[in-house]
Amino acid sequence: MSSKGVFADVCTRELELCGVGEGQTVAVLSAGDERLEYADAFMSAAGRLGATPYNVRLPEASAASLDGGGGVGATPLTNNRPAVETLKRADLLVDLVFMLFSKEQLEIQEAGTRILLCIEPFENLVRLFPTADQRRRVEASAKLLEKASTFRFTNRAGTDVTYQLGQYPVLMEYGFTDQPGRWDHWPAGFLLTGGADDGVNGRVVVDRGDIITIPFMRYVQDPMEFTIGSGRIQDISGGFDAEMLRDYMASFDDDKAYGVAHIGWGCNEKSRWSQLGLEKENRGLHMESMACYGNVLFSTGPNQELGGTNDTQCHIDMPMRNCSVFLDEEPVLIDGEFVIDDLKAERNSFMPAPVR
Secondary structure, eight states: OOOHHHHHHHHHHHHHHTTOOTTOEEEEEEETTTTHHHHHHHHHHHHHTTOEEEEEEESSOOTTOGGGTOOSSOOTTTTOHHHHHHHHTOSEEEESSOOTTOHHHHHHHHTTOEEEEOOSOHHHHHHTOOOHHHHHHHHHHHHHHHHOSEEEEEOTTSOEEEEEOSSSOOEEESSOOOSTTOEEESSOOEEEEEOOTTOEEEEEEEOTTOEETTTTOEEOSSOEEEEEETTEEEEEEESHHHHHHHHHHHTTOOGGGGBEEEEEEEOBTTOOTTHHHHOSSOOTTOHHHHTBTTOEEEEESOOGGGTOSOOOSOOEEEEESSOEEEETTEEEEETTEEOSGGGOOOOOTTOOOOOO
16 A cells, blocks of 8 residues: 555545645545545545545445445445435545445435545556546547447357447546536546347357456356346356356346346556456456456446436446447447547557457
């Protein structure tokens, strides 16, 4: 872990990107003893920029927190009206708890508070620090996605699935938020949307070496095949990984757990697919895998962040490598490489070619 001064320096740079300055209020939401050094660093950074910071520290983390292997949507803010009302009055809320997919987060956003989620390890915050070019490429990607009526992706393992678009908006994550009511995640670098509730059909084969981030934080060992019809998972077949996932999803006893959620691609050229294998413990959401340059993020479960009605606590994120993406049958990615110049990033000259 960094020294307090260095951590505060990095947080200051981040809050500057978020437009924090004189006369603004910055709320830092924490729970129990989790990420107290993060809270201190953000409080110090906000003060340096002339803002008025305060820490809303709740007694303990939610029993459904991701760190505990549980679901999403239930937060320490649930039924805590005084805390929610206090956070709604802030210009910027730094979320150290993980409120995503919760009703409380949506209410705070609707009040105009911008929200920055920050739960990744400090070294990842530094290494994957957002850039103006990353934002440009995410925004360029979003313009393409907003104009499309279909999103189809394939891979050599047998994936071929089509999402009918238009029911839900496109959400961008480029690592900071400077607009009222907007949510983002530091670090990030990808975009997403959702197919129509009954408009996702085909099959998705999550191949060996792809990743299940939420909830397992592990590389897939045996291919898993998802059969999808009318926006719902109808079958999951494969080896041990498929068996484990079926059991996990069944544990929620919730029919909505089998809905197909968001879809999108990663733009963060500084992300490394191998990083998860180097970490001795699971910390945060491993956004690095989800935002990895040229990936496809296939997700199931809740879609309230897009304005949908699926509020299941069973959320699965599966970053997939070496996929091809077609918008209205026009290629965007081929085997994990962007084919549109405006979406390409400068990368290390020694970067190896994608595994075929």
